Amino acid sequence: MAKQEEINVLCIWQPNDRLCEYLKNGLKEYPEVNLIVPYDTNEETFIEFVKQYDPQIIMGWRPTKQLLEEAKNLKLFINPGAGVQHLTPLFQEITKQREIVLVNGHGNAYFTAQHTVALLLALTNKILLHDSWMRQGFWRRGDTHAASLPLRDRTIGLLGYGAVNQNVHKFLSSFDVDFAVLRRDWDKQTTILPTPVEKYTFNKLLSIQYFFNVRVLPQFF
Numbered sequence: 001m002a003k004q005e006e007i008n009v010l011c012i013w014q015p016n017d018r019l020c021e022y023l024k025n026g027l028k029e030y031p032e033v034n035l036i037v038p039y040d041t042n043e044e045t046f047i048e049f050v051k052q053y054d055p056q057i058i059m060g061w062r063p064t065k066q067l068l069e070e071a072k073n074l075k076l077f078i079n080p081g082a083g084v085q086h087l088t089p090l091f092q093e094i095t096k097q098r099e100i101v102l103v104n105g106h107g108n109a110y111f112t113a114q115h116t117v118a119l120l121l122a123l124t125n126k127i128l129l130h131d132s133w134m135r136q137g138f139w140r141r142g143d144t145h146a147a148s149l150p151l152r153d154r155t156i157g158l159l160g161y162g163a164v165n166q167n168v169h170k171f172l173s174s175f176d177v178d179f180a181v182l183r184r185d186w187d188k189q190t191t192i193l194p195t196p197v198e199k200y201t202f203n204k205l206l207s208i209q210y211f212f213n214v215r216v217l218p219q220f221f
Contacts, residue, residue: 008053010036012046012067012179043067059105062086068094075100079106082164106163113167120172124149152176155198161189170194 007030014037014174015023034054034101039047043064049055050070058071059078068074068090077100079087084104088106091102122128126146127220152179158165173194180198182205183189 005032007033007057008036008055009033009057009059010046010049010053011053012041012063014038014041019089020204063090065090066093067101067180075101077101078103078105080105082106082109082112082162109163110167112164116164116168118173120151124151154178155180158182160184169197 017049020037022033027035029052031058034053036049038049043066046067047070050058050067054073055071056073057078058067059080061081062077063077068077077087077091079102082104084102087102091100094100115168125148129146132206147187151172152175154171156169156177156179158169158179158181161169161181165181168179172179178198179195182200182202184202186199186201
């Protein structure tokens, strides 16, 4: 049986010890995969490691054009975070000459969703105002001062249904709210939704917008 070709995976950041152990344990079934972690996060060090190990895969954030050009054997770039919009122009330029797959890893999708829900609750419960008053010594100022807005019986709109909003949907599903969700292609939804939703596509949204902006609103002017 022919020996499998080694695959070098270079990190262009320094994952902590716990994450390194997690990655190494996950790769135990793939002895041909070598996880390479540099000793510092200087650009010069990254380029040095690229020249030394000629990685097929790079993981990290915000690679420079020089780094990608030096990685002659690069086939896959994994962005561990949520969203690759900031990388799209660079990879569009680089991939004019060769093929590199850019992957959105959604590594921080859970935490981004948690932060989204935290901001929503801070807004509806007027947390900043009450915190400011408490710091001034006012424990409670009465219902006429920044009363909370209950989420119950409201509709939550999710523009897009990627990894972040899927978690937001799950986190908010116990608040007795309805959900209206915009997704480009609902046929790709293979998992069971946390709650029933009003499904929208871009075409449906445009139809509604046309109806209200063009057909209905002029009648009231």
